[in-house]
Amino acid sequence: MANRDLHLTRNIGIMAHIDAGKTTTSERILFYTGKTHKIGEVHDGAATMDWMAQEQERGITITSAATTCNWNWNNKNFKINLIDTPGHVDFTAEVERSLRVLDGAVATYSAADGVQPQSETVWRQADKYNVPRIGYVNKMDRSGADFFETVQQMKDILGANPVVLQVPIGAEENFKGVVDLIKMKAILWHDETMGAEYSMEEIPADMKDECDEWRGKLLEAAAEYDEAIMEKYFDDPESITEEEIIAAIRKGTVAMECTPMICGSSYKNKGVQPLLDSVCAFLPSPLDTEAVIGTNPDTDEEESRKPSEDAPTSALAFKIATDPYMGRLVFFRVYSGKVQAGSYVFNTRSGKKERISRLFQMNSNKEIPMESIDAGDIGAGVGFKDIRTGDTLCDEANPIVLESMSFPDTVISIAVEPKSQADIAKLDNGLAKLAEEDPTFTVRTDEQSGQTIISGMGELHLDIIIDRLKREFKVECNQGKPQVNYKEAITKTVNLREVYKKQSGGRGKFADIIVNIGPVDEDFKEGGLQFVNEVKGGNVPKEFIPSVQKGFENAMKNGILGGYPMDSLKVVLQDGSFHPVDSDQLSFELAALNAYKNGCQKAAPVLMEPIMKLEVITPEENMGDVIGDLNKRRGQVEGMEEARSGARVVKAKVPLSEMFGYVTALRTITSGRATSSMEYDHHAPLSSSIAKAVLEEVKGRADLV
Ligand SMILES: Nc1nc2c(ncn2[C@@H]2O[C@H](COP(=O)(O)OP(=O)(O)OP(=O)(O)O)[C@@H](O)[C@H]2O)c(=O)[nH]1
Numbered sequence: 001m002a003n004r005d006l007h008l009t010r011n012i013g014i015m016a017h018i019d020a021g022k023t024t025t026s027e028r029i030l031f032y033t034g035k036t037h038k039i040g041e042v043h044d045g046a047a048t049m050d051w052m053a054q055e056q057e058r059g060i061t062i063t064s065a066a067t068t069c070n071w072n073w074n075n076k077n078f079k080i081n082l083i084d085t086p087g088h089v090d091f092t093a094e095v096e097r098s099l100r101v102l103d104g105a106v107a108t109y110s111a112a113d114g115v116q117p118q119s120e121t122v123w124r125q126a127d128k129y130n131v132p133r134i135g136y137v138n139k140m141d142r143s144g145a146d147f148f149e150t151v152q153q154m155k156d157i158l159g160a161n162p163v164v165l166q167v168p169i170g171a172e173e174n175f176k177g178v179v180d181l182i183k184m185k186a187i188l189w190h191d192e193t194m195g196a197e198y199s200m201e202e203i204p205a206d207m208k209d210e211c212d213e214w215r216g217k218l219l220e221a222a223a224e225y226d227e228a229i230m231e232k233y234f235d236d237p238e239s240i241t242e243e244e245i246i247a248a249i250r251k252g253t254v255a256m257e258c259t260p261m262i263c264g265s266s267y268k269n270k271g272v273q274p275l276l277d278s279v280c281a282f283l284p285s286p287l288d289t290e291a292v293i294g295t296n297p298d299t300d301e302e303e304s305r306k307p308s309e310d311a312p313t314s315a316l317a318f319k320i321a322t323d324p325y326m327g328r329l330v331f332f333r334v335y336s337g338k339v340q341a342g343s344y345v346f347n348t349r350s351g352k353k354e355r356i357s358r359l360f361q362m363n364s365n366k367e368i369p370m371e372s373i374d375a376g377d378i379g380a381g382v383g384f385k386d387i388r389t390g391d392t393l394c395d396e397a398n399p400i401v402l403e404s405m406s407f408p409d410t411v412i413s414i415a416v417e418p419k420s421q422a423d424i425a426k427l428d429n430g431l432a433k434l435a436e437e438d439p440t441f442t443v444r445t446d447e448q449s450g451q452t453i454i455s456g457m458g459e460l461h462l463d464i465i466i467d468r469l470k471r472e473f474k475v476e477c478n479q480g481k482p483q484v485n486y487k488e489a490i491t492k493t494v495n496l497r498e499v500y501k502k503q504s505g506g507r508g509k510f511a512d513i514i515v516n517i518g519p520v521d522e523d524f525k526e527g528g529l530q531f532v533n534e535v536k537g538g539n540v541p542k543e544f545i546p547s548v549q550k551g552f553e554n555a556m557k558n559g560i561l562g563g564y565p566m567d568s569l570k571v572v573l574q575d576g577s578f579h580p581v582d583s584d585q586l587s588f589e590l591a592a593l594n595a596y597k598n599g600c601q602k603a604a605p606v607l608m609e610p611i612m613k614l615e616v617i618t619p620e621e622n623m624g625d626v627i628g629d630l631n632k633r634r635g636q637v638e639g640m641e642e643a644r645s646g647a648r649v650v651k652a653k654v655p656l657s658e659m660f661g662y663v664t665a666l667r668t669i670t671s672g673r674a675t676s677s678m679e680y681d682h683h684a685p686l687s688s689s690i691a692k693a694v695l696e697e698v699k700g701r702a703d704l705v
Helices: 022-032 053-058 089-101 117-128 147-158 205-223 227-235 242-254 272-282 421-437 459-473 542-555 585-602 620-632 662-670 688-698
Strands: 009-016 066-073 076-084 104-110 133-138 162-164 166-169 177-180 185-189 198-201 259-263 292-295 302-305 314-323 327-336 338-340 344-347 352-355 358-362 367-370 372-374 378-382 392-394 412-418 442-445 452-456 477-479 487-490 494-502 509-518 528-533 568-577 605-618 636-642 648-655 675-685
Touching: 009 022, 009 089, 009 117, 009 272, 022 066, 022 076, 022 104, 022 133, 022 272, 066 272, 066 358, 066 378, 076 089, 076 272, 089 117, 089 314, 104 117, 104 272, 117 147, 133 147, 133 272, 147 162, 147 259, 162 205, 166 205, 166 259, 205 227, 205 242, 227 242, 242 259, 242 272, 259 272, 314 421, 327 338, 327 372, 358 372, 372 378, 412 421, 412 459, 421 442, 421 452, 421 459, 452 459, 459 477, 487 675, 494 585, 509 585, 528 542, 542 568, 542 585, 605 620, 605 688, 620 636, 620 648, 620 662, 648 675, 662 675
Parallel strands: 009 076, 009 104, 104 133, 133 259, 162 259, 528 568
Antiparallel strands: 066 076, 166 177, 177 185, 185 198, 292 302, 314 327, 314 392, 327 378, 338 372, 344 352, 344 392, 358 367, 358 378, 412 452, 412 477, 442 452, 487 605, 494 509, 509 568, 605 648, 605 675, 636 648
């Protein structure tokens, strides 16, 4: 196959708040790009992007699947890899994982709801991963739809620099199309059926002034990114060409300095073709992104890889899915070189070579076999034996580790056991597979009770895992009460000397250390152990210092109050002594362990619980009840704002342990008229009386039902 021009590839995702229309828009994109021939409506659960059964039942999108399609723009054939990203915060890691491999995104809003809380979260995540965006204001047909209000909110709430490219023609049930401010033409859809074509017409006379004004603003914005436009803008604005405007806005978009804004109604099949045009026109190709940076594991030095097929291979596995027919399917992005079917790749984490038996590019309902996936492209492979999300695949001769992905700690745990004892092996196997797919989900065995404990990012996250165990692995589970993941910390600094000494015939053990143990410095943000060595004159020989550090690091896995992990700790090793024969590494490790236990007892230890950031959108008349209920849950209301529709937005910080079943409770209080969204914020100390009750309660085995 002839090498493709990478300028014509777009790796994009649609990011949106739940219900803004991501699935519907993806469906329409696949329809208009000619890949699916039937439109799967979300209402009837036939959406092809939502593969998994329970997603269809719940009507939300959980996994991200990469789907390939083609679109003609400007007489050129573009290849678009569409990555479906989830909108629910319980699946933040899925969103971040897909953002990591995207070159650009379509930030989608509901014209009736504007910029919603989770849109803000996803927007910031996209900033973090440097993903340029265009904005698509969907649902222009809904009552209360307001394109310009949403544009204004993008400035006010997100601090974005939106550039309006279209003016809607009509709104709500009269939404007919848009005026394209680059072409200065009206685009009209004459019916609302799938596949509806549009016609280009003159701008309606009554909109002419409004459109001239917005065209002026567009030219001003374009002039920011192109000197030539700037000059023409003052001398002869008529002479500014379409190509010049597109090139200038593209430059601003790729540099993440502006966000082109368009609108439509995916459901009513209006606006989707211009949306695809905008993806091709403004979003970056793999060549627009700087070379990917990684680390050479042999030298620990930074290396960069350009998106060229001739460079050594580097690829990042960003999604592992268990497909009922094909088995384990690994989605990856190739950054440089190429990955070929039937060939070997080197996994820098496992240190093993893996043979990829077959390669595919996925369409929503069928897979296209590929000979190779080349630099800049996204594909899926089968045949991997040992692979995890985030692994780098490369040439063995040119090893590289691409920036590893960081995932938040889990906040909630549940004890599980199979209903039938005969299913124990099936449960273990299922949990291991699910943990491989999802780095924000972990499994462990509780040392004291022997129970299997699963942990994740929220109640819904774990519900889905248990549901998948039943459907995909055919294991029914009993489960315990959800428990939040506590941590421990100390609040005072203490100084102590710890001598570890054993004489049991033959060679003994000896280590002596003097340490300060206390809370970490304020600027030490990463958590874990802040270790400072102040030993002078070899009183503790150099070779034993790492043992002291290791001793504390290991000890921190178990706090002294309830065995929860110690969040962070500062240890200053001030002095000590050793014995020329009896001292060894283990002695110093054990001395550190004892110092940790004895020191932390005296350093005012506290139990810490996860605190969530909560936003509730409620009608004004229910606000008192919502706030009253939050107070009962130890919540702290931090602000109240007026939402667009006249509803109120209540912002609060609430302990997660008080929030189990909140969605149902909120429904009851407000007769189903309020919505909420919640995400992890930080861990904070519990009052000593509550901490005592928690420690009493969590002792021993959890009862499973
Ligand atoms: N009126 C109207 N409804 C729409 C439009 N687009 C989507 N919807 C409806 O809005 C609801 C949510 O749409 P989805 O496409 O499932 O939204 P989503 O963002 O994928 O939602 P999640 O998968 O839950 O994150 C569905 O009932 C859609 O039919 C639109 O343009 N106009």
